[in-house]
Amino acid sequence: MAIQWFPGHMAKARRQVTEKLKLIDVVIELVDARVPQSSRNPMVDEITEGKPRLIVLNKADMADPVVTDAWLRALKRDDIEVVAVDAKHSKGLKQLMSGAEKLMQEKHDRMREKGRNPGPIRALIIGIPNVGKSTLINRLAGRNIAVTGDRPGVTKRQQWIKMKGGEMELLDTPGILWPKFEDQMVGYRLAATGAIKDDILNLDDIALYTARELSARYPDQLKERFKIDQLPEDAVELLELIGKKRGLVSGGYVDFEKASELLLNELRHEKIGRVSLETPADHDMA
Numbered sequence: 418m419a420i421q422w423f424p425g426h427m428a429k430a431r432r433q434v435t436e437k438l439k440l441i442d443v444v445i446e447l448v449d450a451r452v453p454q455s456s457r458n459p460m461v462d463e464i465t466e467g468k469p470r471l472i473v474l475n476k477a478d479m480a481d482p483v484v485t486d487a488w489l490r491a492l493k494r495d496d497i498e499v500v501a502v503d504a505k506h507s508k509g510l511k512q513l514m515s516g517a518e519k520l521m522q523e524k525h526d527r528m529r530e531k532g533r534n535p536g537p538i539r540a541l542i543i544g545i546p547n548v549g550k551s552t553l554i555n556r557l558a559g560r561n562i563a564v565t566g567d568r569p570g571v572t573k574r575q576q577w578i579k580m581k582g583g584e585m586e587l588l589d590t591p592g593i594l595w596p597k598f599e600d601q602m603v604g605y606r607l608a609a610t611g612a613i614k615d616d617i618l619n620l621d622d623i624a625l626y627t628a629r630e631l632s633a634r635y636p637d638q639l640k641e642r643f644k645i646d647q648l649p650e651d652a653v654e655l656l657e658l659i660g661k662k663r664g665l666v667s668g669g670y671v672d673f674e675k676a677s678e679l680l681l682n683e684l685r686h687e688k689i690g691r692v693s694l695e696t697p698a699d700h701d702m703a
């Protein structure tokens with residue numbers, strides 16, 4: 418991951434988001450649809466201080482659609498709307514807009530009753546690195562904007578980006594939050610999906626975690642991709658078999674590192690199909 422989080426950074430990131438909250442109506446919280454819980458900051462409720470929130474399950478094109486539907490239901494609250502989006506290919510942006518409008522509807526109706534014009538919805542995009550914040554800002558703006566996070570020591574005037582159609586305005590600097598690594602599974606899920614660099618955790622461990630998860634959740638997709646009739650129960654054996662199937666053998670031994678890299682690459686490039694690595698049921702949220 419590009420950013421290493423230390424307590425000082427976390428406090429600063431939090432302060433920056435808090436400052437921006439004063440300027441906006443709606444928080445757009447971006448998470449990775451394949452790992453919606455692990456790719457969010459667990460303190461987000463506290464940090465956003467009860468502002469209406471739109472949770473965007475981004476990269477929905479890579480996630481298991483059945484699991485994404487379950488997340489859409491599980492995360493919904495009175496003051497939270499949830500939408501699935503594929504920012505890369507500009508899909509789901511209309512639903513995103515109507516989600517934001519729904520959150521503001523009561524307030525806007527009251528304003529209109531008093532003869533006031535509510536104006537465009539002002540929004541801030543927040544999320545951990547790599548969930549697609551810059552991509553989404555560019556798609557919503559309909560043009561390429563050099564999106565940068567806040568830089569230490571650089572005070573920059575906040576700019577509003579008008580969305581195509583003008584119903585919403587976005588702050589040009591997204592709020593960057595930190596993932597919570599204390600739980601090792603969070604780290605594995607983020608590493609498997611490519612959100613954090615492989616060198617933070619051990620590559621073999623990430624690959625073994627991935628092999629186990631795919632065997633349990635998507636056995637048929639795994640069998641089909643690697644032409645395996647019966648999946649070995651043991652994850653080490655499975656990785657070895659994958660290595661053999663792809664000829665990653667030297668001196669009679671499977672090159673474990675290459676097999677690990679191969680499995681992770683194929684997962685991240687959707688060669689194993691659409692895959693989600695956590696469900697609401699995993700978190701007792703179903």
Ligand code: GDP
Nearest residue numbers: 475476502503504505546547548549550551552
């Ligand atoms: P940021 O760090 O949150 O600003 O994330 P970026 O916008 O830089 O996106 C990180 C990576 O995810 C880039 O390679 C994007 O092309 C990719 N990406 C972003 N949104 C999507 C999406 O909806 N689907 C897919 N498949 N890739 C996406």
